Amino acid sequence: MNKFHVSVRLIACLSLLVLNAVIAFAQNTANQCPDQLSGLKSSIWKIIEIPVCWETISPNTATERQWVRQATVDTWEKNSSVRFIGWGGCQSNSRGIRIGIGDIHPHTKGLGNQLDGTTKGMELNFTFAIWSPSCSQPSRREYCIKNIAVHEFGHALGFSHEQNRADAPDWCQKEKAGTNGDVYITPYDLNSVMNYCNPKWGGDGNLSELDIKGLQAWYGKPKMPLNRFDGRWRGNLTYSDPGCVADNIEVSISGSKVTGAMSTPDGRRVAVQASLDQAGQLKGFQLRLSPKDLITLRGGLTEGSLTSTDCGCGSYSFRRSE
Numbered sequence: 001m002n003k004f005h006v007s008v009r010l011i012a013c014l015s016l017l018v019l020n021a022v023i024a025f026a027q028n029t030a031n032q033c034p035d036q037l038s039g040l041k042s043s044i045w046k047i048i049e050i051p052v053c054w055e056t057i058s059p060n061t062a063t064e065r066q067w068v069r070q071a072t073v074d075t076w077e078k079n080s081s082v083r084f085i086g087w088g089g090c091q092s093n094s095r096g097i098r099i100g101i102g103d104i105h106p107h108t109k110g111l112g113n114q115l116d117g118t119t120k121g122m123e124l125n126f127t128f129a130i131w132s133p134s135c136s137q138p139s140r141r142e143y144c145i146k147n148i149a150v151h152e153f154g155h156a157l158g159f160s161h162e163q164n165r166a167d168a169p170d171w172c173q174k175e176k177a178g179t180n181g182d183v184y185i186t187p188y189d190l191n192s193v194m195n196y197c198n199p200k201w202g203g204d205g206n207l208s209e210l211d212i213k214g215l216q217a218w219y220g221k222p223k224m225p226l227n228r229f230d231g232r233w234r235g236n237l238t239y240s241d242p243g244c245v246a247d248n249i250e251v252s253i254s255g256s257k258v259t260g261a262m263s264t265p266d267g268r269r270v271a272v273q274a275s276l277d278q279a280g281q282l283k284g285f286q287l288r289l290s291p292k293d294l295i296t297l298r299g300g301l302t303e304g305s306l307t308s309t310d311c312g313c314g315s316y317s318f319r320r321s322e
Helices: 003-032 059-077 141-156 201-205 209-219
Strands: 049-054 083-089 097-101 122-124 231-239 247-254 257-263 269-276 286-290 293-299 303-308 312-320
Touching: 059 083, 059 141, 083 293, 083 303, 122 141, 141 201, 231 303, 247 269, 269 286
Parallel strands: 049 083, 049 097, 097 122
Antiparallel strands: 231 247, 231 312, 247 257, 257 269, 286 293, 293 303, 303 312
């Protein structure tokens, strides 16, 4: 064997040793510092104002629907720049998170943006007559509804169950359910609201430190604007009466104050003054075209329903004009 062959073999052996060392170091680093809440990266919303609507709205569920809204404000919104807007009744073409209500196991049909426009993409339980009847007790209903809402909206943001992770303890992995994530945003978190194994059911509806860390990794920290709806908006009003043409309206929002005017096809401009709450719901939005012709808008800023004494029922939508 000549010196050239010996040198080639020696170089090959040394290269193999170096490669094994690099792989061992990478594996050790991954174990110590995982690219770690658990989520499905492709499901991240590309917007921070995510529309929400209810498939059916009844006065009998007004209190429960408000509990759900408040639960999201106090957790996911409070700790990030994401905002859930709208909260009115769903239209046939409504996008975002569409919520159904039924006496079933609460769930989502996927994670994050997989829910966008999906009918009953999220289903919540307000009665608990069949599923988890202990939650039907008056002293527990609000607690259960809020806890579940926090968990399901975690799925709606793209976060999967912590117990599904490969680094979860064996005893906890027995609780695996639902869609798996494909990225670990934080280390395994026993106290996550997304973990069935949490010693406090649903984390008592409170995000853990790692929940907040994972949330902010995807959706940023709270930006604390004066009002996230501030600015100019252009709206379109359509009616069920085929004899009534659509109307356009322009409004300006500053804080909770809504001012503007609607332009009618016959050239009139009808002023409006209304208000907007923190969840993006319009309050007192009425347009009086004549003593007998009143248009009332009900729902969120982005979309909702309307009634007109002259043109029947209908719907509206607003989009930013700047």
